[in-house]
Amino acid sequence: MSVDPIALAKGVLAGDRRSVARAITLIESTRVDHREAAEALLHEILPHSGRSIRVGITGVPGAGKSTFIEAFGLHVVEQGHKLAVLAVDPSSPRTGGSILGDKTRMEELSRDIRAFIRPSPSSCTLGGVARRTREAMLVCEAAGFDVVVVETVGVGQSETAVADMVDMFLLLLVPGGGDELQGIKKGIVELADAIVVNKADGDLAQAAKRAAQDYSNALHLLTPASAAWAVPVLTCSALERAGVADVWSTIGQYRDTMQGCGRFSGRRAEQAQAWMWNEIAETLLQTLKDDNAVAALLPTLERQVTSGLMAPTVAARRLVHAFRHN
């Protein structure tokens, strides 16, 4: 594709959905000339970004994430907001589009003019997907979307990446008898700013309430209370579209609380800075790995390190030396 980043930026700023989609495609491209155009585009839109609440949502497969995001999204747009849904799913190419790959899973929301849904890019690395999702978020904000949802699957490392790019992180769970968190990877519960127990309907209504109470007790015991915010545990039924209004008002309370104590902008500044340093570190490491002298040394050194025959510090110094003096 041939790209005029300035014209594309204008389309994005005018809120043109086709421009938003094309801008994100440009950002996802790995071609060098596209990368340059993408940076020019980002330069144009950046002053107009940042004016949204960024919400991360995760949950195990089967928690009903798509149904929840549809119910939640419809409620949010009915309140007069514009909603964008992005996905971070490093495994999607292999598992065949496990999240958002099939827009029909959010049939009603995907047809709504006030919402914009974008599946996970088919890039292989988490770092790559995360970088593009961060930039796609900026594009959506510049186009006037004031609520940006970033969805991810609660089974891998992508949760930390998502928590590091959003203002608030929601964990979606289902009732199931005390062992519900078994499928959630270590540490993810600790990232949550709020927990939502979905499927509080029909036979599961009582179980959902009990599960919420159990989580609430466990959180009290295991998570240090933030001075500003105690992690709430809510129940909802995405199927019956009940309880999503409470989730939305909790997000509003969270934003007000964080803005009140200055943590809202503080967290964003820290995220931007950390993101910059991550980019630097990743770029440097990749350059080192692509280096011929390093590639020649690496297999032997790595084998010696893992078998305990060479100290990791010594191997590291040799590799960096080979890289720098090439």
Added chain:
Amino acid sequence: MSVDPIALAKGVLAGDRRSVARAITLIESTRVDHREAAEALLHEILPHSGRSIRVGITGVPGAGKSTFIEAFGLHVVEQGHKLAVLAVDPSSPRTGGSILGDKTRMEELSRDIRAFIRPSPSSCTLGGVARRTREAMLVCEAAGFDVVVVETVGVGQSETAVADMVDMFLLLLVPGGGDELQGIKKGIVELADAIVVNKADGDLAQAAKRAAQDYSNALHLLTPASAAWAVPVLTCSALERAGVADVWSTIGQYRDTMQGCGRFSGRRAEQAQAWMWNEIAETLLQTLKDDNAVAALLPTLERQVTSGLMAPTVAARRLVHAFRHN
């Protein structure tokens, strides 16, 4: 100091305590010639390292860590083992030696010929302290210490660094009415391979048992059970030296279980490899930060990034470009 690393290595391998102390001092030095001598030393001792159980211990200030390590250490040496205690405490220079700074806190153990206690080096960065502690651990192992305890304070980021260098990670807690974990930073509980509730004596005996039960329930709810190992919660009284034998036998069970399923050596190989890549990344980043062209650009770019005027990816690319084409 002038150093003959080969002679020093011989002293270490002979189990000479003075050589061990001097070898660790050499490792802690930041002088370039010392670093070269340290690497020569590591090269000599490495084939003789690795033959210990590496145990990380953390706990909030007031949990009685020193008293516990003294009671535990005395039990261990009485079983015929040689015990080394190292500390990772990036804050020690500022707080005036908060852990192990004062050996008299482990009076009896520090006088025992079968034990070796080394305070945290007065280096400023966690990365620096962690690197040196990892290498000090190898020195202790080469000298015949078959139990190496790495102590840290449970209030910062150092726990992850310690968990990444040991075979087993113990979290020391005290009874206190349900809110005991409030002082423990997010995620540390998730790192624990075993939890020990200390101060199970006198007035607190019952409270300690209740706290252990509470933690046990919470762990069941919040931590995914490892297929091979369920995290046990023990009680002990370091003051009365009761319960430390159970802690020691739990460590033995853990080692047997992990060795049985191959995870013991697997975890060590992963740790060594991850350590090598961390070293590479840190060295590269430091080289970039020390670069004049980068230093000239950095303040402006960083300010623009944190205030949302420049995309972090763009700033990162400019800095790496300045570094590479200098």
